[in-house]
Amino acid sequence: MLNQLPSKLPDVGSTIFTEMSALALKCKAINLGQGFPNYPPPEPLIQAVNAAMRQGHNQYAPMAGLPQLREVIASKVLGQHGQDYSTETEITVTSGATEALMSSFLALTHPGDEVLLIDPAYDLYSPALRLAGATPVRVPMCPPKEDDPSFRIDWNRIESAITTRTRMLVLNFPHNPSGLTLKPEDLDALETLVSKRPLLLLSDEVYEHIVFDGKKHLSPVARPTLAERTVLISSFGKTFHATGWKIGYCCAPAQIMTEIRKIHQFTVFSVSTPMQAGIARYLREPNIVSELSDFYQRKRDRLIAGLKNTVLRPLTSEGTFFLLVDTQALGAGLEKELALSLTRELGVVSIPVSAFYADPDSPASNHQLLRLCFAKRDATLDQALERLQGVKNC
Structure with missing residues (x-):
């Protein structure tokens, strides 16, 4: 059998x-x-996690994450992008960005839905969407050329790929593998897209604090018209050289987050308590990121x-x-x-x-x-x- x-x-x-x-x-x-x-x-982060263990932070955390960590996440995102998320209803600490992605796909897409992926795309997206019953639709970027050594987003091609079944567009910037970042004109193009179609946006921003040459990371949540339909996902593992800790988070409007939490609570329920407590303490130090x-x-x-x-x-x-x-x-x-x-x-x-x-x-x-x-x-x-x-x- x-x-x-x-x-x-x-x-x-x-x-x-x-x-x-x-x-x-x-x-x-x-x-x-x-x-x-x-x-x-960083050694101070390791010490903060160790101290959290010794201070008794070793049992289940609240399903949405420790309040003190959600508070510093809210403060960080507000300072970065001007978007104010409720710590009670709009921020969830997850088992890495991977779980945040999987829970979001399972919560927000359904059989028959199409989800646009921008190629080259991180290899998790397509199988995760298929497990959720959705259909990935791949839209390639323009590849590098001799006189332009970088990938470029083809927004016209993305718009042409949208159908009546398109539920979501997945963004991943700073982009893995190309290193491309979003520009103001990209956010303009996104605003034009969502003004025509009721698209959800999932923004995978795990490299948000690694942007070069004096530039700043731009996120869709910096624009109110985009933030109201965006799931922002990030990773403390990438930020703090601790990929094995598997601690991430997602932010979204309350109506969207309610659905994500329904999946999260039956997937992992909550994530490592001492690591959450240690990261929350460490993030309160100045100039950390x-x-x-x-x-x-x-x-x-x-x-x-x-x-x-x-x-x-x-x-x-x-x-x-x-x-x-x-x-x-x-x-x-x-x-x-x-x-x-x-x-x-x-x-x-x-x-x-x-x-x-x-x-x-x-x-x-x-x-x-x-x-x-x-x-x-x-x-x-x-x-x-x-x-x-x-x-x-x-």
Whole structure:
């Protein structure tokens, strides 16, 4: 009987991140693929979590999250974007951004709904939507060109993809994998879209505090007409170099949040109490997140400078802890094959950008681009760069 067990995701296997990380271990390669730092969280944060444990914060937290953490989240978002969320009804602490995304998709989409994803798109979105019964509709960005080394959003194409069944548009900015950030004209385009169609917006902003070159992160919730239909999602794991802690949050108008909490309470109910208490205490310290962009920009610039000694051409990264490199000097072919080759031959792991498309093997998904993660110790970056100097032209 079990041989006939039907799968809800029959075409889904191990992710590219799992595959490349396993190959990294096998080849003893430097892993610039998967997006996790190889340095610890800030020591004061670790001390704050430890103190919370010793002070007795070890039992279930309230379903929506500790009040003191929801308060600092509300204050942070108000200071960033001018949007005032109720701590009682509009903010929920989640088990990482992953759970916030899954709970939002399950709560807000239904069988027959279509949800627009902007390609290249983070690989969680499509299977999560399919589990919710919705249909992902992929809309590609314009790929980088020689005179414009960055992806660009094609708002006309997005509008053309909207049908009477379109329920939601998923945004992910700063964007993984491209590093693109939203501009004021993008928010203008979004306002035009929602004035024509009753769209929900889900804004995945886990890299909100990692934006470079003096720019500021722009969120849809900075515009009242967009905030009233937006679910904002973020991650303390990404912000504080603690991806294994799996602590995130979402903010949304009360009517939307009511539905998300219905799913959240029967998925995890609540998340780690001492970590919530520790993060709440740590976030009250001044300049906690304001220094992150400079910290990561130094790493981005270190990687870019080192790549000048290779045949790999770095593209523009406006945010996140990722940098795309153009590999056209190495000839045509599938990006995944090149990533595998670099791992085996040079001992440096990357992620093919084609993995963020619906069909990674399609020519339309392969632009000779690889993603490198620079959330690593300087010594790790330098060692990887030394190895990458061994890449030869085709």
